[in-house]
Amino acid sequence: MGIRDMQRRDVGRTVLITGGCGFIGTHLATSLSEQGFRVVVVDRAARPDDPVESVRLDIADFPGCVETVRAVDPHLVFHLAAASTIEAAFDDPHGALVANIGGTVNMLEAARIGCTRLERFVFSSTDKVYGELSGDAYVETSPLDARGVYDVGKMSADTLVRLYGAEFGLPVSTLRLCNVFGPGDPNTGSRIVPRTLSRVFAPPGPLPPVVYQGSIAHGRDYAYVTDVVRALTLIAFDRRALGEVFNMAPAGHRTTLDLVEEMIDQARKACEPHDRDRADAILENGYEIVAGTGMPRALGRQHCDAEKIGALGYRNAVSMSEGLRRTIGWFMRDLGIGPAPGDDRCQTT
Template sequence: LLCHLDLRSLDYCASLKNLETISNKQNYKFIEGDICEPHFIKWLFETEKVDIVLHFAAQTHVDLSFVHALEFTYVNVYGTHVLVSAAYEARVEKFIYVSTDEVYGGSLDEEFDESSPKQPTNPYASSKAAAECFVQSYWEQYKFPVVITRSSNVYGPHQYPEKVIPKFISLLQHNRKCCIHGSGLQKRNFLYAADVVEAFLTVLKKGKPGEIYNIGTNFEMSIAQLAKELIQLIKETNSESEMENWVDYVDDRPSNDMRYPMKSEKMHGLGWRPKVPWKEGIKKTSMF
C-alpha cells in the first residue's frame, strides 16, 4: 500500500478543511511541523519510512516578499537546505524540489528553457533560485537523486485568496473592486491544478535525477484581461463601462516582470501536456 505522509506548518494560508476528504484514508498521514527545525526533520526521517520527497513548502506571496524578505530567505533557502540534507542522510530514493518560472526573471519575447540563466527580480524568486542551487549541489557533489521543477502560475479551487485569481474572485463575490498593479498589461501563464498534479506524477515516475523540468503552458493572459473575464463571469456583464466600475488601478510594486514564457519540451518528452482548457478551469475555480 502506497502511503502518503503530509508535513505542513499550517501557516496563515493553510487550512485543515482542505484535507477533510482524505484525512481518514488508511494510506494518508498528516504531521504538523516546520522544515526549518533540523532536529525535528531528522527525527521525522528516522521514524517514518520516506522513499520520495516532494518539496512544495515555501513562502510564496511576491508582494509580501518585499516586506518580509528575510523570512522568505529563512524558510525558502534555509528550510530547503535542512530538508534536502536530512533526505540525503536518510538515503531517500528521489527528492523533487518545486521551484517557479520566476527564477528566470521577466522576458518580453525570449522563451526560457531549462538551460536559461536564472535572473530573479524579487525576493521571493531570489530565494527560490538560491534554494535550487543548494538542491542541485547535492546532485553535483553526491549524485543524490534530486529533480527540480519550474512551473507557471497554478490556479484552482480552494487556493488561498492572496494569489491573483482567487483574490479577484473573492473581491468580486464580496462586491469589491479588483485591485490591479500598474498598467495591468503584465501577462501570466496559468495552469489548472489538476494538470500540475499530473505533471508531478509524471516527474515522479519518469523524471531523471539531476534534471530540471519546466512545467509550462502556452496559455497566457494579461492581468487586466483576467480581471475583465472574471467580472464577466461573476458579475454577468459585458458592458465595458460597467466593467470599469469593478477595477481599481494602483501603484505598481517595486518589480513586476512582464512575462514568464517557458518552453516545456522536456516535459512533453515525458508524455505530459496540459489538458484543462481555461474556460473549464476558471469555471470550476469560481464555483468555490
C-alpha cells in the same frame, strides 16, 4: 508506462509532502492518498484529514526535519513548503529566505542522511528564477537571473537541489511552476485569480476587482492546480526525469488586465441563470485601477517553453477557460449560488 500504471505499481509506498497544508500541497496530498499511498504531510499548520497523516513542523528546524524524515523514511519527498507569495517574502525577507533557502537545505540534508529508501526528491520551483524574459520563452537551460526576494530565494533553493543531485547523488527532480490557480487557494490578498474572485463573490455583494496600475500589461503563464499535481506526480515516477529540471506547461498566457476582464465576464455569465442581481452588479462594477505603491518589484513578462516535459508525454488536461469555470463554480458553491459543480479532485490521466 503511463502515470496510472506507475502509481499502481507503487501503491503502498510512503510519500512525505512539505507544505502539505498549502494550496498545491492539499490537492497533491488528497490525490496521492486516494490512489493508495501512505501520505505524511509536514507543515507548520495541522491537517486533521484522515487517512492523511500530519506532522506539525517548521522546516527551518533542522533537527526536527532529520527526526521526521528518519521516522517516516519516505520513498518519495515532495518539497513544496516555502514563503508562498511575492508579497509575503517582500514583507518579511529574512523569514522568507530562511524558509525558502534554509528550509530547502534542511530537507535535502535530512533526506540525504535520514532516508534509507528514497526514490525521488521532487522540488517545486518557479519560473521567476529566470528573471525578466528577453526572448520568446524560457527554456530549462536559460540563465537564472532572479532579482526579488521571493525569486532569489527560490533560485537559490533550485540551485541547491541540483547540487545535492549532482554532488551527493540524491535522486532529485525539479518542476518550475508558472502561476497556479484553482479551488481552495487562500491567497486572496495577493494572487490575481483568488483576489479577483473573492471580490466578485464577496458575500454581501460583488465588489470591483482591484488591478494595480503597474501590472496592467504584465504577461504571465497560468496552469490549473490539478494539472500541476499531475506534472509533479509524473516527474516523481518517470525514470527519465531523474536529475532533470522541467518547466510547467502553461494552460494559457494572459496579461493581468485581460485575465481580470475574462474572469468578470465568466463570473457574470455563470451567475445570470441563478442570481441576476449579482450578475448585473458584476457587470456594472467592472474593475478598479489603483496605484499599488509600496509593492515589490514585479517582472514585466514571463513565458515558459514546455517542450521538455511534453517529451515525457505530459499534456495539460484542463484549459485556461475550463479552469476558470471550475474555480468560479467553487466560489459560487461556497456562496450557495447555482448547482454544485462537478468533481474537481485531481485526476491522473
